Amino acid sequence: MKKQFVAVAASMFALTAIVTGCGTGAASNNAATNGSNATNSAGTSNSAGTTNGKTIKIGLVTDIGGLNDNGFNHLAYVGMTNAQHQLNGVSTSVVQSQSESDYVPNLSHFAQNGYNLVIAVGYLMEDAVKQVAKEYPKTDFLIIDDNITGIPNVASAIFQSEQAGYLAGVVAGLVQKNHQLKGLNTKNVVGVIGGQDIPPVDTYIAGFQQGFKKEDPSGKVLLQYTNSFSDEALGSQYAQNEISQGADIIFPVAGGCGIGAINAAKSAKVYAIGVDTNQAYLAPGTVITSATKGVDTAVFDTIKAVQNGTFKGGVSTFNLANNGVGIAPLMQGVPQSVQTTVNQIKQQIISGQIKVSTTVQK
């Protein structure tokens, strides 16, 4: 009902928009041209000749988080759009699933319409991908954040986010230990906010804890779960709570909910570390760095593989070694020595000298 009311409100708003648009004439025209531009560009990429001389069709099915989740759905879309722009002969289509029961119909719809690659974003689609992939052996599938093995036309991308989390933890630890940023207190406390107690979140957190402890063994890591990936107000509340306990670097791993936490850190004039993608744009001067997860890279690479005919089923692991995970450039004001240490540790993780565990210390 809530959704329907919103929809009613939205439609009323849109109606008013039309009425005013007709009055000025320009607004609706603009919208129309923009829309047709978009379809045109899609059209041209369709007709563009390729090296192989054929166009491949890529379908993306989001989970119920939708495209604007500031997380993996968004990143997968970015990867696909990059592929569309940079590779010739890639045409793309997206569908946002509205409920759990939509996964199978959406996946099979693309497969049935001759799409070459269908990308399923998120572990929630595991059953659906298994079921549909068996029915359509000629279509390739990519699932993000899940490992499905034994089906030749399914590739799974999993990310060793604990490595990215570790580096972020190292940054936090160094900065805290030596009080290297303006306004840090002497309590050496960092606050982590998790969206949910699930593997894709916990790997980041586990890495962060270990990285932080390595550099600042006497420091303290607070950890709380919001059980939401969307509620910004809740994220803000959790962050304020941790800040009041002395935390002055907040590391939210909670999708849209984490954005609230970053904003809270900004208002409280403390610092934050972003997640999944470089989130420095959310609060410049507050976000020290971000632990990133290359869902876009994974999607791009898979599309490229499909185009070149080198698609391979099975699990691909993305980690520091193949730039599948990493951390974003450090904020201005962070001493160069931190960057140097991070680079050293990065090499040690790649060479296997440092092993990062995926278990969260509670």
Added chain:
Amino acid sequence: MRSLRSIILPMGASILAILIGGILVAALGYNPVTVYGSLISGAFGTGINIGNTITASLPLIIVGLGIAISFQSGLFNIGADGQYWIGATAAVWFGYHFNHLPGWFHMILCIVVGMIAGALWAGVIPGFAKAFVGSHEVITTMMMSYIGILLARYLIEGGPMQQKGFNPQSPEVAQNTQFPYFTQGLMQSQLSLIAVAIALVAVIVVWFLLYKTTLGFQLRTVGLNQRAARYAGINVKLFTVLALCLSGMFAGLAGAVQMLGVDHRLLDGFSSNYGYTAIVVSLLARNNPIGVIIAGLFFGALTTGGQNMQMVSNVPAALTDVLTGLIIFFVACERIIPQVIGWYRRRRTLKSTSAA
């Protein structure tokens, strides 16, 4: 005449909504013909799509029946979504336990348990609270709905029903309780004839119950006028509890059918909103069980067609919601239109008398 109007008005409302939706789509720079074309072909274009549409409409039809019962009894069961998920949770729990039972019996057990769970969720607290202390069922069913959904979430997010070592989800229900799919030419459509049969039987049962039994007559009497019903010797309290129980029972049935037929396990998300869409289904059908089939199919078609609309014409997903919103708006308006006409007539007669 009256029955004709009750068919024409909701249809007119839907058509008007579609027309305005078309203008909206055109104003946003899409070709309305392509957009609606993809909507219709997505819903009915191929055998698979028809299968998907029917599958999507089944939970709406079954929950809609429950809502129709409560509306006909003068009660607003707003919390069908929670009753749906409680029914689903109960059915899944029984579905992956007791695996030694014979398949057909296990299946029936899951369904019955789902129905009972839904009925109790609606009947016990909201029903008795309404009947004995008069607390409004809109509030109580709604609140119980949140509790139900959050309880189901807890159970799979670290609670006892979470499958060990996995992301939040329950174990799968036993293979022999899953409804077999009707695969002839429909491949992936997840359509099972058992679910269709259950929905059809449910429609007939509700129709028979409401219009052909004393019980149904008493329920409707309570719905039309409580005081008159009490005067006629009907136990209004009993029927209030009973109506909410029946309403929740069908929501729970829908949950069980959906779990055994489509989802096979509880998955994190809980965003299907069947309980809310079914309110609209029931309103559009004017609380008539037979009409619920048509309205349910209509909304099922909007769901599957809407997904196809996104894929083919790249229209944002939210636009389907806008379209659904418009339909609801106009269906609700349908009550206003006769009033406007009445007001206009009165004004005219007033004018003509004053002129004379």
